[in-house]
Amino acid sequence: MPGHPGYWWLAYEVSNYRIACKHCNSGGARYNGVREGRAKGSQFPLIGGTRARTSVDDLNREQPLLLDPAHRSDPDLLGFDSGGYARRSNTPYSPAETNRGLCRADETIRILALNDSHLVPLRARLIREVTVLARHGDLTDIQQLVDDKVGPEAPYSAVAVMALALHRAVAQPAAAPATTPAAAPTTDPARSRVDLHDLLQHLDPDALKAGIILTGRHEKKVHQAVLKHEGHIEVWDRPWGTPTTAARAATGSNKINGWDFWHLTIAGVEQTLAEFRSRHFPAIAPS
Incomplete structure (x- = not known):
């Protein structure tokens, strides 16, 4: 990255390694075959904190912008809709996000090209497949097919897990009507910064x-x-x-x-x- 020599002291630090597909790391986003993004590459943007520039600097003072699948809470910030698009999950913004007016999930989707025109249809098809299979999940063979799609090693398994959870939620009996009036929607000044x-x-x-x-x-x-x-x-x-x-x-x-x-x-x-x-x-x- 410009003005930064790179994190050379972490070259052999196993905890710094992440598995990355070519698409997200160097392929870039395409829309109907037209290139529209450069993918992550050497980008390590921060949303807050202080950049570590030498081996003696404290990495814990960095606040990365991009979501890290190995970070305990980061995967919960990303979800998918029924159309196959990656979306931010319904979670409150962090203080760093409201301070900068940025959404970490949205920026991750953009920079890693997670809504590329090739990926979205694949996710949408998987969602349809899981939904259809889940309707017949009481059959042993069908349940095995569902398990195969939601397993951690299956392609796009996070999408399959979401589709299965959504199907089960919809299939639940409707709750009894509320006996008290619904509260009026409230505004959130912090959210309105983002x-x-x-x-x-x-x-x-x-x-x-x-x-x-x-x-x-x-x-x-x-x-x-x-x-x-x-x-x-x-x-x-x-x-x-x-x-x-x-x-x-x-x-x-x-x-x-x-x-x-x-x-x-x-x-x-x-x-x-x-x-x-x-x-x-x-x-x-x-x-």
Whole structure:
């Protein structure tokens, strides 16, 4: 990485090794055959802390941006939807994420090209297969097929595990209706530093359903995205959970702040997402 000699002192440290496929490490993302990302390569971005530059520096002071499958809590931050897309799981953002306005899962998906146009259909097909098999799981032979797909050594086993868990949850008898009124949805200022979830209530529902056009300019090129009613932003027909990762996916730059980059027009007035957010959450000043 620029300005860094590399972690040469860890070259023979077994605990520093990770198994990485060629696609994620050097293949890069493709959309309908067009290259759109460079994959991880030599990138070791931090979301906080202090970079270790020599063998005497404390590695524990680094706060990596990318999720680490060997880190105890990191795998729980990543999930998959029924369409086969990798998504951030429904967990609170960490202090480092809210401080930087970044989502570690979203950035990992982007940099490692986890929603490449080749991978998503494979996951979607596996989800359909597991769902169909699970409906007949009481048969011994069928159960063995399911077990083979969710085993830790099976390809895309995390997706298969998710599909099986979702099927079982849906198959459970419906719970009795609540006897007390549901609590009104609450806003989370920390969450609003990272994603658009709490701002959706201030946008026209019909416009959101149709998709609100966002525009941004980078290096004399205008980029477009679509803000959807679920709160994600579509770039290259892919869902991104946060403005910043969507902007970086669109431009290929790792330094863009999506809140300042994306513009939307409301009642004829063009404004950045940061300006729109500050109107409804004054405590969060424009970046």
